Amino acid sequence: MLLRLVLLVLAAASLRAAAPAPRPNIVVIFADDWGWGDLSAHGSTWLRTPHLDRLAAEGIDFGQFNVLNPVCSPSRTAVMTGQYPARWSVHQHFAHPSQNRPRGMPDWLDPRAPTLPRFLRAAGYRTGHFGKWHLTNRQTPGAPRPEAYGIDEWAVFNGGAGWPAAKVGETAENAAAFIAKHRDQPFFLNVWLHETHTPHAPSPAAAAQWAHLDEQRRVYAAVVTDGDNAVGRILEALRAAGVADRTLVLFSSDNGPESTGRTPRPAYTEGDSGVTGYDTYYSVGETGGLRGRKRSLFEGGVRVPFLVRWPGRAPAGVRDETTVFTAVDLLPTLCAAAGVTLPDDYRGDGENLLPALLGEPVARTRPVFWEWRGNQTEPDWWPRFAVRDGGWKLLLTADAGRVSLHRLPEDRAEAQDVAAENPAIVARLSRLALDWRATLPSAPPADCFAPADQVAPPSEAGKKAPVRKGKAGQP
Secondary structure, X not given: OHHHHHHHHHHHHHHHHHOXXXXXXXXXXXXXXXXXXXXXXXXXXXXXXXXXXXHHHOOEEEOOEEOOOOOHXXXXXXXXXXXXXXHHOOOOOOOOHXXXXXXXXXXXXXXXXOOHHHHHHHOOOEXXXXXXXXXXXXXXXXXXXXXXXXXXXXXXXXXXXXXXXXXXXXXXXXXXXXXXXXXXXXXXXEEEOOOOOOOEOOOHHHHHHOOXXXXXXXXXXXXXXXXXXXXXXXXXXXXXXOOHHHEEEEEEEOOOOOOOOOOOOOEEEEOXXXXXXXXXXXXXXXXXXXXXXXXXXOHHHHEOOEEEEOOOOOOOOEEEOOOOEEHXXXXXXXXXXXXXXXXXXXXXXXXXXXXXXXXXXXOOOOOEEEEOOOOOOOOOOOXXXXXXXXXXXXXXXXXXXXXXXXXXXXXXXOOXXXXXXXXXXXXXXXXXXXXXXXXXXXXXXXXXXXXXXXOOOOXXXXXXXXXXXXXXXXX
16 A cells, blocks of 8 residues: 555656646737847946846846847837738838838738737737737728737727727836736736837936936936836736746847937927827937947847846846847747747748747857838948848848948947958848848738728828927926
């Protein structure tokens, strides 16, 4: 009898040891226009981001993470679908329908696109999305709502016409309530912050914290503080719900920092966000020495912070400067982390880089491609396409008549154009880029446009309307 009891105990212990780890909750915090250098952990000498610094200290700080477009909507499309946004004809930000069609864009992301929340929801996850949306435009009637993309619960701004609009300042609290509500089941949560996008509308408390700075830097430092505090609120919500140790938390940004305006202008209201605040004169974000800014395919426009905390799985305090990680890798990687097998017909552009989240070295096997159709001014906004393969990155015009070649491991600032010394590499990468371009659709899906008879003229609410400007934090 005693021997049988011992055997039963040993068998039960063996089963417990062999049991798979519980599926992690997943929280993706996505900031807006937050530059690589806008973290004190990345060497900023005047900004302070204690909550993000804590996230980096408790996990992995990836130094070579790229988004796949230098502006909002296409960048977010890549995160959601794991595919290059140009595959869905999302080339720039979603604007009023009268502007989308001339740019070769639909009026919303095709709801037939594969999405990360849809795959996770099918596997039993509860899915939520709070904060920015911008996978359509607030002046677009008939746009599919978040449920069509796999979202169970949501409260968003920059949504479609007629949608209930959440307040920008409620993003973190809405997300915290979702965490508390679903603490007993696996959940996936998008938290898409407004900071540090214009209009800058710092809270009075944050503005007071930076009262010693000049007004230009005071406004920006304060909105960084507000964004960092929102991250802290999410981390606290996870702790309070008792799920921090089984939650995978990621922080990143949709593109590099906004260009700084030359002169201050009156505060204005942005219709998409409903925010009244300060304009781009106060956009003094930093790239950490990277070339280019928002709207540029140089690294300053597309290399952004990427912090990952996964207690018990990802090592703490690691700085990964070698893994080439991109936004299209998030879908296959996070599905792998959740134990979700992707459908056989899914055709993603990314790679499953789960070992990198566990602190293991990963060598990327697929090249990375970028396409850009917006601003093309000098000196950093002229490239229409870019491709990275290994350590090489080539930027080129649409006809490949002008190129710029850089060896990123030794030249992260892209200061040295070595195209002339490496004609064979230029030829190979140019061909890769042009061949990739040939796989892209020539036009958006025909059923992803708002009915013309329902589209109102562009609203004045989205234009810069002068209002009286008060002190920093009180626009």
